[in-house]
Amino acid sequence: MAEAQIIDGKKIAGDVRAEVAKEVARLIAEHGVKPGLAVVLVGEDPASKVYVKNKAQQTVEVGMKSWEYKLPAETSEADVLALVNKLNNDAACHGILVQLPLPKHINSEKVLNSIHPDKDVDGFHPVNVGRLWVGERALVPCTPTGSIILAKSVKPNLSGMDAVVIGRSNIVGKPVAALLLRENCTVTIAHSRTKNIEDIVKCADLVIAAVGIPEMVKGSWIRPGAIVIDVGINRVPSENGKTKLVGDVAYDECAKVAGAITPVPGGVGPMTIACLLRNAAQAAAMQIGAKSVFA
Numbered sequence: 001m002a003e004a005q006i007i008d009g010k011k012i013a014g015d016v017r018a019e020v021a022k023e024v025a026r027l028i029a030e031h032g033v034k035p036g037l038a039v040v041l042v043g044e045d046p047a048s049k050v051y052v053k054n055k056a057q058q059t060v061e062v063g064m065k066s067w068e069y070k071l072p073a074e075t076s077e078a079d080v081l082a083l084v085n086k087l088n089n090d091a092a093c094h095g096i097l098v099q100l101p102l103p104k105h106i107n108s109e110k111v112l113n114s115i116h117p118d119k120d121v122d123g124f125h126p127v128n129v130g131r132l133w134v135g136e137r138a139l140v141p142c143t144p145t146g147s148i149i150l151a152k153s154v155k156p157n158l159s160g161m162d163a164v165v166i167g168r169s170n171i172v173g174k175p176v177a178a179l180l181l182r183e184n185c186t187v188t189i190a191h192s193r194t195k196n197i198e199d200i201v202k203c204a205d206l207v208i209a210a211v212g213i214p215e216m217v218k219g220s221w222i223r224p225g226a227i228v229i230d231v232g233i234n235r236v237p238s239e240n241g242k243t244k245l246v247g248d249v250a251y252d253e254c255a256k257v258a259g260a261i262t263p264v265p266g267g268v269g270p271m272t273i274a275c276l277l278r279n280a281a282q283a284a285a286m287q288i289g290a291k292s293v294f295a
């Protein structure tokens with residue numbers, strides 16, 4: 001059996017950023033509005049600092065205005081809420097992202113729910129969750145959107161496919177299931193308490209793994225020819241005493257059986273920021289009452 005097609009997330013993320021840059025240029029030319037995205041980072045989490053730096057750089061590269069608010073770890077919840085409120089009322093700022101995790105003394109849910117739903121570029125606000133499930137125009141979480149774009153890069157029409165999502169988080173599992181339903185897939189959500197998970201995954205034409213368990217999905221679980229999208233990013237010890245990144249899918253085994261598969265790194269990962277920029281452009285268009293190419 002031939003090896004699977006490797007889905008190049010880095011390249012496809014570049015294509016998405018190019019589309020965003022085009023849309024930004026159009027909003028400036030036709031409406032005189034430059035989309036703006038604010039990112040709020042509280043504290044010193046090293047991974048978060050890297051994400052925020054990359055986000056800011058890519059925001060500027062697609063022609064948007066970028067603001068970075070870096071607040072000390074001891075900032076009070078009230079001060080974070082006051083900053084979000086200020087950004088909610090700033091017409092030049094079309095998207096607000098509060099980087100997670102927040103320090104323990106801050107109630108993340110309270111902060112995320114204080115972001116105006118139309119500026120909620122993470123798509124985490126309950127209003128956007130509801131809009132997604134009822135099929136209204138919504139800001140949709142970035143990693144799920146990126147996962148669907150990658151699946152559609154192999155098979156543009158997913159209609160009628162049997163899709164199995166592994167994982168039921170609010171950030172990936174649940175929203176990606178809603179998106180698959182919107183694509184007319186038959187959707188199963190499997191999770192840590194699912195019985196006979198292997199048998200369920202084996203029935204899937206499309207597998208989206210987002211459980212956070214390193215290499216949980218084995219080659220023997222994959223139906224020959226299936227599309228496999230691996231959302232996992234797990235750091236595990238490697239042979240040379242250092243660490244390496246692996247997904248939720250045992251890549252080498254699964255690549256021998258699947259029709260197409262995303263690598264880790266270089267699969268879903270690069271799509272997240274690209275889709276964040278897409279959401280910011282969509283949010284800007286929505287706020288000025290313009291049509292958006294993205295939703």
Ligand code: GUN
Binds near residue numbers: 098099
């Ligand atoms: N921290 C890690 N990933 C994300 C993300 O997608 N959004 C936010 N707000 N924080 C994160």
